[in-house]
Amino acid sequence: MDVQQFDRLKNVSAKSFNDQKALIKKVLAGRDIACKQCGTFIRVTLPEDKKITGLFCAKGCTNIALDFVL
Template sequence: MIDIKKFDEIKKTSAKSFNEQKALIKKVMAGRVIQCNTCGTTIKLVLPEQSESPGLYCSKGCTDITLDFEL
């Protein structure tokens, strides 16, 4: 049987992570310079014209958020 308290904790953690990623995406797409929390390098926005896998990436690969773009 599933433990409701553990499920609620997972749900809260997932929602927090989602909201943090959403805020990060907004900041980078607005032109702000944001550093990777893990390695400290600048997170770059890669557009569909630049690569087949657009998204947000740091140079070391710690931050790796693939985005879907509609053209």
């Protein structure tokens, strides 16, 4: 892997991280956000639900696992 390939990978990874962080903030703020793949709304599962915590769409296209510290 040369320097240019590494820089592209770094930029793509940073963009993906920032996009996911923004999505998490919007959903946790109570906004209705649709999945980019299937169009269903993304829901949040909290620790009180006794399930795997995170953000998920109905079809599973969006699947962001979150760890909550209680």
